[in-house]
Amino acid sequence: MQHQDIAWDLPAPFTIDITVQAEDTDRLGHANNVVYVRWLEDVSWAHIESLGMSWSLHEKTGKAMAITRTEIDYLASANTGDQLVLGTWLTDYDGRFRSARQFQLVRPSDGKTLVRAVSTHACVDMKSQRPARAPKEFAEILGSAVVAGGKGL
DSSP states (O other): OOOTTSOOSSSSOEEEEEEOOGGGBOTTSBBOHHHHHHHHHHHHHHHHHHTTOOHHHHHHHTEEEEEEEEEEEEOSOOBTTOEEEEEEEEEEEOSSSEEEEEEEEEETTTTEEEEEEEEEEEEEETTTOSBOOOOHHHHHHHHHHBOTTSOOO
Protein backbone atom coordinates (compact mmCIF):
# COMPACT_ATOMS: atom_id res chain seq x y z
CA MET A 1 0.00 0.00 0.00
CA GLN A 2 1.28 3.51 -0.77
CA HIS A 3 1.80 5.58 2.38
CA GLN A 4 3.55 8.70 1.09
CA ASP A 5 0.30 10.55 0.29
CA ILE A 6 -1.09 10.21 3.83
CA ALA A 7 -1.30 13.37 5.94
CA TRP A 8 0.36 11.97 9.06
CA ASP A 9 0.16 13.90 12.34
CA LEU A 10 3.91 13.43 12.89
CA PRO A 11 6.75 12.58 10.51
CA ALA A 12 7.94 9.08 9.56
CA PRO A 13 5.50 6.78 11.37
CA PHE A 14 6.09 3.08 11.81
CA THR A 15 3.15 1.53 9.94
CA ILE A 16 1.24 -1.68 9.41
CA ASP A 17 -1.38 -2.37 6.77
CA ILE A 18 -4.77 -3.65 7.90
CA THR A 19 -7.67 -5.11 5.95
CA VAL A 20 -10.90 -5.04 7.97
CA GLN A 21 -12.29 -8.58 8.15
CA ALA A 22 -15.98 -9.47 8.61
CA GLU A 23 -15.18 -10.88 12.07
CA ASP A 24 -13.74 -7.46 13.06
CA THR A 25 -17.17 -5.85 12.78
CA ASP A 26 -19.97 -5.56 15.32
CA ARG A 27 -23.76 -5.42 15.07
CA LEU A 28 -23.54 -1.91 13.65
CA GLY A 29 -21.55 -3.25 10.72
CA HIS A 30 -18.31 -1.40 11.45
CA ALA A 31 -15.06 -2.37 13.13
CA ASN A 32 -15.64 -2.94 16.83
CA ASN A 33 -13.86 -0.80 19.41
CA VAL A 34 -12.19 -3.92 20.89
CA VAL A 35 -10.60 -4.63 17.49
CA TYR A 36 -9.05 -1.15 17.38
CA VAL A 37 -7.35 -1.87 20.72
CA ARG A 38 -5.95 -5.13 19.29
CA TRP A 39 -4.61 -3.25 16.25
CA LEU A 40 -2.93 -0.69 18.55
CA GLU A 41 -1.24 -3.54 20.40
CA ASP A 42 -0.22 -5.24 17.14
CA VAL A 43 1.48 -2.12 15.75
CA SER A 44 3.12 -1.37 19.13
CA TRP A 45 4.75 -4.81 19.29
CA ALA A 46 5.79 -4.70 15.64
CA HIS A 47 7.34 -1.26 16.19
CA ILE A 48 9.40 -2.10 19.29
CA GLU A 49 10.50 -5.40 17.78
CA SER A 50 11.70 -3.52 14.67
CA LEU A 51 13.78 -1.34 17.02
CA GLY A 52 15.42 -4.40 18.61
CA MET A 53 13.23 -4.66 21.71
CA SER A 54 12.44 -8.33 21.08
CA TRP A 55 10.57 -10.69 23.35
CA SER A 56 13.86 -12.48 24.08
CA LEU A 57 15.24 -9.16 25.40
CA HIS A 58 12.18 -8.84 27.64
CA GLU A 59 12.78 -12.36 28.95
CA LYS A 60 16.51 -11.76 29.43
CA THR A 61 15.96 -8.55 31.42
CA GLY A 62 12.82 -9.74 33.20
CA LYS A 63 11.18 -6.39 32.41
CA ALA A 64 8.39 -5.21 30.13
CA MET A 65 6.55 -2.00 29.31
CA ALA A 66 2.93 -2.44 30.43
CA ILE A 67 0.10 -0.22 29.23
CA THR A 68 -1.19 2.06 31.98
CA ARG A 69 -3.62 4.15 29.94
CA THR A 70 -5.06 4.25 26.43
CA GLU A 71 -7.12 7.15 25.13
CA ILE A 72 -8.89 6.58 21.80
CA ASP A 73 -10.81 9.07 19.67
CA TYR A 74 -13.06 7.28 17.17
CA LEU A 75 -13.46 9.79 14.34
CA ALA A 76 -15.03 7.70 11.55
CA SER A 77 -15.97 4.04 11.11
CA ALA A 78 -14.17 1.30 9.21
CA ASN A 79 -16.12 -1.38 7.35
CA THR A 80 -15.45 -4.89 6.10
CA GLY A 81 -12.95 -4.84 3.26
CA ASP A 82 -11.54 -1.39 4.05
CA GLN A 83 -7.78 -1.14 3.49
CA LEU A 84 -6.25 0.84 6.36
CA VAL A 85 -2.81 2.00 7.48
CA LEU A 86 -2.04 2.29 11.18
CA GLY A 87 0.89 4.53 12.08
CA THR A 88 2.59 4.89 15.45
CA TRP A 89 5.32 6.93 17.07
CA LEU A 90 7.08 6.82 20.42
CA THR A 91 6.42 10.33 21.69
CA ASP A 92 7.95 10.31 25.15
CA TYR A 93 10.30 8.39 27.42
CA ASP A 94 11.29 9.67 30.86
CA GLY A 95 14.57 7.72 30.90
CA ARG A 96 13.52 5.56 33.84
CA PHE A 97 10.02 4.13 34.02
CA ARG A 98 7.45 5.60 31.64
CA SER A 99 6.93 5.95 27.91
CA ALA A 100 4.16 7.23 25.65
CA ARG A 101 3.11 6.44 22.14
CA GLN A 102 0.76 8.04 19.63
CA PHE A 103 -1.32 6.35 16.91
CA GLN A 104 -3.17 7.41 13.76
CA LEU A 105 -5.38 5.05 11.74
CA VAL A 106 -5.98 6.20 8.15
CA ARG A 107 -8.07 4.95 5.23
CA PRO A 108 -5.92 5.92 2.21
CA SER A 109 -8.79 5.54 -0.30
CA ASP A 110 -10.38 8.77 0.97
CA GLY A 111 -7.55 10.11 3.16
CA LYS A 112 -9.73 10.00 6.27
CA THR A 113 -8.22 9.59 9.72
CA LEU A 114 -10.49 7.09 11.49
CA VAL A 115 -8.80 6.94 14.88
CA ARG A 116 -6.29 8.90 16.91
CA ALA A 117 -5.00 7.37 20.13
CA VAL A 118 -2.37 7.84 22.80
CA SER A 119 -1.11 5.23 25.24
CA THR A 120 1.20 5.43 28.21
CA HIS A 121 3.33 2.59 29.54
CA ALA A 122 5.23 1.81 32.73
CA CYS A 123 8.14 -0.56 33.08
CA VAL A 124 7.30 -3.54 35.26
CA ASP A 125 9.12 -6.55 36.61
CA MET A 126 7.62 -9.51 34.73
CA LYS A 127 7.62 -11.79 37.80
CA SER A 128 6.23 -9.44 40.45
CA GLN A 129 4.31 -7.24 37.95
CA ARG A 130 5.35 -4.28 40.08
CA PRO A 131 6.90 -1.05 38.73
CA ALA A 132 10.61 -1.35 38.03
CA ARG A 133 13.31 0.81 36.53
CA ALA A 134 13.76 0.15 32.81
CA PRO A 135 16.93 -1.77 31.97
CA LYS A 136 19.59 0.16 30.07
CA GLU A 137 18.77 -1.78 26.88
CA PHE A 138 15.19 -0.45 26.99
CA ALA A 139 16.39 3.05 27.82
CA GLU A 140 18.73 3.10 24.81
CA ILE A 141 16.10 1.76 22.39
CA LEU A 142 13.18 3.87 23.62
CA GLY A 143 15.23 7.02 24.13
CA SER A 144 16.63 6.94 20.60
CA ALA A 145 13.18 6.34 19.00
CA VAL A 146 11.26 9.25 20.53
CA VAL A 147 9.73 11.61 17.96
CA ALA A 148 9.42 15.28 18.92
CA GLY A 149 6.11 17.10 18.73
CA GLY A 150 3.81 14.32 19.85
CA LYS A 151 1.59 13.98 22.89
CA GLY A 152 3.86 13.02 25.74
CA LEU A 153 3.36 11.81 29.26
